[in-house]
Amino acid sequence: MKAKIVGAGIGGIATAIRLAKKGYSVEVYEQNNYPGGKLTAFEQDGFRFDAGPSLFTLPELVDDLITLQKEGANIDFPYDKLDESCRYFWDDSTQLTAYTNPEKFSKEVEKVFDIPAKIITQYLKEASFKYEKSSKLFLEKSLHKTSTFFTKEIIPALLNIYRLGLFETMHQLNSTKLKHPKIEQLFDRFATYNGSDPYQAPGILTSIANLELNKGTYYPTEGMHQITERLVQVAESLDVKFNYNSSVEKIIIESGKAKGLQVNGEVLSADLVVSNMDVYPTYKKLLSDQQQPEAILNQERSSSALIFYWGINREFKELGLHNIFFSNDYKEEFRHIFKLKSVFSDPTIYVNVSSKQTPQDAPDGMENWFVMINVPANIGQDWDVIIPELKKTVIAKIGNRLGVALEQYIVTENILDPRSIESKTSSYQGALYGSSSNNRYAAFLRHPNFHQKIKGLYFSGGSVHPGGGIPLCLLSAKIIDDLSPNV
Ligand code: FAD
Structure with a gap:
């Protein structure tokens, strides 16, 4: 039986592994010339950056997939459990380190805020x-x-x-x-x-x-991109074939059943099709002649992000791997993101410095900063105006808190914004996690992992059940494994 998968995001790779293990002959079609979708990395001027996810939890879900490798393939996935989960900074000089040991963290909160540890x-x-x-x-x-x-x-x-x-x-x-x-x-x-x-x-x-x-929280010994790399190796050990530069144009449906894909004008047959493409463009582009589940597709999107990747030519002892510089008005920040669809003038800033964990990610004495601000999904805001303004705000806020003129230390820069997130991964409006969970029924309103009317058509990844983030994308693959027919 042949399975064809649209997209080599983490949900697509995990589904490929599980279906191959089940006995399917699996091919993945990926529009980019690399796997991983949002979970990739790049190098620039001697610095290495994880492009997307930086926080790794529930590593056992990756371990699970590693164990499915072909016997003798010898693929390992080393990672470390971290003592610190995050360093939090407020503008009024308050600082708190959160630990992954609940007792240690509770005592720290008691020390800093005088809140009883219990x-x-x-x-x-x-x-x-x-x-x-x-x-x-x-x-x-x-x-x-x-x-x-x-x-x-x-x-x-x-x-x-x-x-x-x-x-x-x-x-x-x-x-x-x-x-x-x-x-x-x-x-x-x-x-x-x-x-x-x-x-x-x-x-x-x-x-x-x-x-x-x-x-x-955990950290793969060579960085987050290792999750993608190792899972692709596992899939390849099971004879999954990855076709890069292969944009899928259509899912072929005949008599209520998924029959294959159209790629570069060519029709390729399959017994089972999985879309790891965001569910919105899956319907609008690949299933445009089918009934559209408008209520699901029109749900509010999750937030998107603006990321500055900065090479910094000095070290900051105050920072750890994960750092947050909080807004002074959180409620207003979220009102801007979700109601006004704009960026608040005092945003919360997340700074990830992977060179704290893997020093080879930056030249000696330097650091690689991944600086992320949550912003609304892209509905046509003028990002070319917003980005330079936000850059000034971010430099001022972090600089004030660390007591430096930050700009002088930035030696290289790259930027990801909601438009480029959408163009690189086809995520509708550049949303990071599909639809938001801003109402109590959200869990039930996500698209199922299967099509309720078209046999043999499945959906994996962050825009469908159970939701976004690496662990949930991996669970979507597990659910497809449970639901799909045996070979
Ligand atoms: P995606 O990564 O969305 O990939 C889909 C793939 O399908 C892409 O490779 C795309 O090119 C391909 N594709 C689309 N259309 C077609 C087509 N027609 N033909 C062929 N190929 C196609 N999660 C965490 O757990 N921790 C974090 O710290 C975290 N931080 C994040 C920070 C950022 C900046 C971003 C962007 C995301 C972050 N996330 C985080 C979310 C996490 O990255 C995603 O939930 C997850 O990677 C999504 O995987 P996916 O399987 O849905 O596929």
Whole structure:
């Protein structure tokens, strides 16, 4: 049986591995001349940059795929568990280091903010509880099969429905539990891990903190791009064929069944088709003659991002691998992103410095900065005006906080913005995570991993169930594995 996959994003590669292991003969068609989609890297003037994701959680989901390699292939995937999860900076000179050990982190919060450590340990226990009770149902299974609701996993979720935080927003829940504006802000930030707004997203998303602050954050020994590289090797060990520079033009449907792809004018037959392309352009371009699920496609998009990749010709001891410089008005920042669709004048800035972990990513005595600001999805804002303004703001905010004139240290620069995210990966409006989770039904409103009317057509990746981010994209592949026919 032949499976054909549109796109070599992380969800496409993971699906290719699982279907090949199941016995399918798998070919992947990727429009770019490289795999990984958003999860790639590049080098510039002696600096190496991971282009997209920088935070790695749930490494066991990658390990799972590594174990599927062909016997004797000898592909390993080394990574380290990190002690620090993030360094947080506020303009008023407050600084807090978050640790991946919950007790150590709680004590640090007590030291810096005079909040009893037990408030944080209790909060993290609840985050773990919510995650454990809900993940089997919301993340690991299709929510679009009636059978899911007749499994034993549904019982813990239903029995604890009032404790899962489905009926209040993340911010409401955080302000009730934490009662300290800076710590509320820190925990509200987890909404951005799937491109959402803590003032609208349901409280169940407070469980995201469980990943970073209980289960821990990790780092592949050579950088994030290693995830893509190693998984492509695993797929190739199973005889998956990757076709690069191959833009898919159409998914061929005949008599209610997916029959193949059209690539460069050529029709290629298949028994099973998976689209790892964002679900919006999948319908609008590849399935344009089919009925369009407009309600799903028109959901609000997640946030996008503007990234400055900077080579910095000195080192900053104040910084760790992950750093956040918080806005002084978080609520206003999210109002700008989601309501006004514009960029706030005092944005929160994330700085990732992978050379802290892998010194060879920058020349001696220098650092590679990945500087990211959450911005609205692209609806035609004038980015050519916004970008230089934002650059000035970012330089001033970080510079003030670190007590330096930052611009003098920037020796090389590259920029990614919502338009280039869209053009490089076909992600509609440059959204990082498909649709936002800004309402309590969001989990049910994402597109299923299969087509409800067209047999043999499946969907993987961050724009479909269970959502965006590396772990969830990998889970979408697992669900397709569960749903697809055996060979
Ligand atoms: P994508 O990466 O969207 O790739 C889709 C692929 O399909 C692309 O290669 C594209 O070229 C190809 N394609 C599209 N159309 C066609 C076609 N017609 N024919 C052939 N090929 C086609 N996640 C985290 O877990 N941690 C983070 O720290 C994090 N940070 C992020 C920072 C940034 C700047 C970005 C952009 C994303 C970040 N994410 C993060 C999100 C994460 O990168 C994505 O959720 C994930 O990589 C998406 O994978 P995907 O499988 O949906 O495919």
